[in-house]
Amino acid sequence: MARLEAKKPSLCKSEPLTSERVRATLSVLKGIVTSCYGPSGRLKQLHNGLGGSVCTTSQSSALLANLSVTHPILKILTTSVQNHVSCFSDCGLVTAILCCNLIENVQKTGLTPSSAIKLNKHLLNLCTTYLRSKDCGCLIPVNFDNTQILLCLVRSVLTSKPACMLTRKETDHISTLILRAFLLTIPENTEDHIILGKSIIVPLKGQRVIDSTVLPGILIQMSEVQLMKILPIKKSDSLKVALFHASLSGDLSDAGEGTLVVDYGVCLENAVLDQLLNLGRQLVSDHVDLVMCQKVIHPSLKQFLNMHRVIAIDRVGVALMEPLSKVTGTQPIGSLGSISPSSYGSVKDLRTAKFGFKSFFHLIPNEVTVCSLLLGNRNDTAWDELKLTCQTALHVLQLTIKEPCVLLGGGCTETHLAAYIRHKTFIERGSIPKDGGYTQTELQLITEAFCTALESVAGSLEHDGGEILTDMKYGHFWSVQADSPSVVNWPDLLSRCGCGLHNSQEELNWSFLRSTRHPFAPQTCLPHETLGSANNLTLDCFTAKLSGLQVAVETANLILDLSYVIEDKN
């Protein structure tokens, strides 16, 4: 019997941002993301409170994937950050922090959303133009002849995730491995287009970090028993490979709804097995040396293949299918019918390898653009974090090969950019377009809001109560112990700026970041001599940061622009 229930009316709230609850939840979210940021960021334990697994993390991707926010405004924010992270892996926290701060700061100015949005767009435009220009003072071009900059970039990514629990030696080791893994994915013979290969991360949980390694080719985990059953491999130039993504386990495909009635004496299982053995015969007659299957191979088929000296590897898993088909040049086979010869591929060699307690088949393809990064870490939580971090680092390297430049990290880009924007709007204050729709005061207010938001991203790097300074020449980020004596010899107290490019002995002037200062022109164009000598820089991915900046400002604009939230309560 159908039952009708009256529909509840939709709920409509106007000016959602003015509500106290929304502000409170936004500030909780801001607190969470801010406290996670940077190398000394605090970690979060994510768990379901019912004894589920615990994830200790400070990464936006893990954090936001597990946060279940309820309010639509928060949802907009987290979704756009997640979107950014899925495309660029890095700079998720920067995006979230900047967005939260920008919303807060703009609200404090009390301007109408429309003019604030217009001005935000204008300022964002200034930023992107500057960052893309040649004389940008926080941009370093990447020269692929030298791995130093790339290593610094990778190391910066690794050190910014403290939950990986790496010591300095381990950080160096993993950085080198990541860079090597990345270089292995670059094809040797490049023509017009480079198609990068893939680095597959293989878990070695419980092993030491120092035991992590990188190998060209693909590793497939096997039980030791299975490995011992494999016959000695006959030596030839290459092995002919067939790759199945259909299950060869001999089960019947789903018959759909309803019941299938079979005559007594007819055994469907045997019929399928016969078909499998026919398939086996074809594989043998086609002189296939190696059969791999994503799912399970029926033991009888395996026995048959082994008898004919064909190596059978099953339960490869879906994750390895794409790289396997790529490196072997096979067409994954999806049916038990006859196989077209064009679906076969080849590999150069097949070996076995053992790491820790795990045994692997090591597949060496003819042309290596796929490599396996075996990662170990002491506990599961730290391993998960390390894996995510390594993926981020590999992705960042890929982005860098597309746009070969990097930004200064450690907060220096943000403070420098804020100084630049302040100065730029200050000198252009006279030339505001008449039809721009905003006044000089509005511009000043929003510029301050925008720049403070940028600086508060840099300020979020500090978690132990230190103070942030900026120098009046480069506009870089410097940190100092809180409540230091008022009359101090700054050069002695400070050591290096956040990115590590400048040191305090360069006759600079400093001022507190939170104090009001007269706008100054930060020096553009990086000095080349300092660049050459500095080998321990903190660097950020250019593409990811630029996108983060854009996403943050646009999301803030979107949220500021919201005037109604309509909820369907049914």
Place this chain on the structure above:
Amino acid sequence: MACRIINERRHVGLQQLSSLAETGRTFLGPVKASKFVVDEERHDSVLVSSTVRLLESLDLSSAVGQLLHEAVRAQSNTHGTGASTLLFLVGAWSSAAEECLHLGVPTSLIVSVMSEGLDSCIEAVRSLQLPVHNVFDRVDNTETFSGLESSSGRLCPFLQIPSDAGLIQKAHELREVASQSGTADSLSGRPVKTAELFRTQAKAEAVKNPSPTPQTPRSGLRTDARCGQSVLAHSRHFTKMDRNEGPSQPSGFPERHGAAARPACGCDDLAALEAGLSHGDRGSMGLVGEALRLQRQPASLSHQGGRSPALAFDISRVCTCCLPGLPEAFSCVHPGYVTAVPVSRVALLQELQNQPLRVVLVEGDLTKSYRHLGFNKSANITTESTEVQQDSSGDLWTRRVVQVLIEFDVRLVLARGAVSEHLVEQCTHAKRLVIGQVSGAVIQAFAEASGAVQVTYVTQVTEDCVGSGVCVACWRSVPSGGDGAGRVAVMLETEGIHLVTVVLTGPVAAQMQSKEDRFWTCAYRLHCALKERKVLLGGGTAELLCLSHLHSLAGRPLNGGSLVCSGGLPHASSWLASARALYRPTVLKCLAGGWLRYLSALMCNAAGSASEFEARAFIQRHLQKAADSGSPSSYIFSEYDKLNSGIVNLDISNKPDQMPRVYDVVTPKIEAWRRALDLVLLVLQTDSEIITGRGHTQIKPQEAEGLLFL
């Protein structure tokens, strides 16, 4: 979704860690007190006597508890030992970290300095490592298993003295100490009369030419020229005489052992290693040693007197068979496989005895309905049949299996999974023995030794799959288990099988679990020592060195910029880098406090009567002496035996001259330290706990205190 801030002033996470860790305190050291874990709701109780079992039976649903459990599990899965150390240090160091927080040290600095401190300790402890040499080479000639050369490290403390200006003087001091007391405690645990000590050295002195060292008959086995040479190079007496040779020799392992002035001991070297690693559990270690000896036999047979490949103890080819109800004295080690079968099989067993059997190995269950892994049964297919036919189809399968067994003349079936009762009956009728629930390693061992190939279904059996030459024998009957049916232990063996079964017996069934655990702990220790070919001086010596090392590290000021860079701080540009020098001694002292707690707990547990105060005073006294001696590691090395008798009194006999030396495994121990600190630092850096998936409504009001909602 809710979020709880957990480190406002007092860090809840660290407090949870230290209180959880406190539960494992009595498991530290050789004398372990068992615990009952009682479930008040179900009135169950479990007897636990190891950290791993304790954490398994505790309800650790909190996030921190889970992380702790995960860390302990990872340690025991990877290394099989070190879990108690891990648990205790987690507790000690989380208190230490909390203390640092109270003292106002910034979190990032605690993390960086503690991490650096432990790294430095691990480096320092390297000097306490002793090599284990491949003496299995000699097995074929001597028929004795001499395992450890480490007792030959008797003069090692002298080698540890750095070659600085104070060397000679320190050496003199040490000798004076030795002559004053009249005896010099040799590191092997036997006090040797000073005169004797010098006599052997004088002998070696006389042998200027590198030739076999003549001290004892046993060391005469050594024909390695290097040994003789290093005797000359590494005794402080010879460096005086032969200066150009002395300093040129690095004091690495290979040379160090050569300084052997080893007294003839009653036990062979492997026995010394076993005793040292037994940590007081001689019964279990005896079985482990027996298993190792049995395992070496087929290997030496197959190598036909050639060199055995490696100094190894393959624990994957050791299995245990627990037979509760038998007296303890029946515990023993057998080559091959031992398991218990129902007493109804005795007649069949007797018939099968004394003849080689053909065997089939089954990978999965041996039931009609079993299908290989990954096979999905379609639910909606039915066979058109009558009831009678269905009954007979079960029979049909059984008959088919028995028919196959008869066809290939197979008398023995070992299955990894369950075996259907009906089939067992039918096979017994047909005079064939079927044993189920056999572990994979056992199946693999039989596959290798008998030439059988594992199959999943009996229908797969071909002539190639059948193995041969397995012998079956009744061992003894076992008192009935819980179900009342009597059982009989049966031995399966085949020539050259690489498998050893350790039969563990005991009158109390509740103790079987801990007996088995203790056996495996010993097995892992010996396995690891032989694999790594090195051991650590045990009995708290390493920890004492760490303690004294941290104190001296704390006293030493940071020198210049070099340490700022190497300090392990994530970014050296931060103000924390400069504030580091200020807080470093505090943090290092707190870390050292953790070691002190560890050592005093170890002493209290071992000695039973000693109060914590006494223990601390004892440790402090030695610490002071070590610091005064100028080189703590050589002091500890030389005082090793005396310290050992003080810190951990293992031997029941309590006679100092029969006291075995105590050793520890290297990597598991160091990894346990690292894991413990990692866990503490992970929790220390955590500032909030985010509970996912539960809305406002699902959280009870009493839990909601301090929660923030999104």
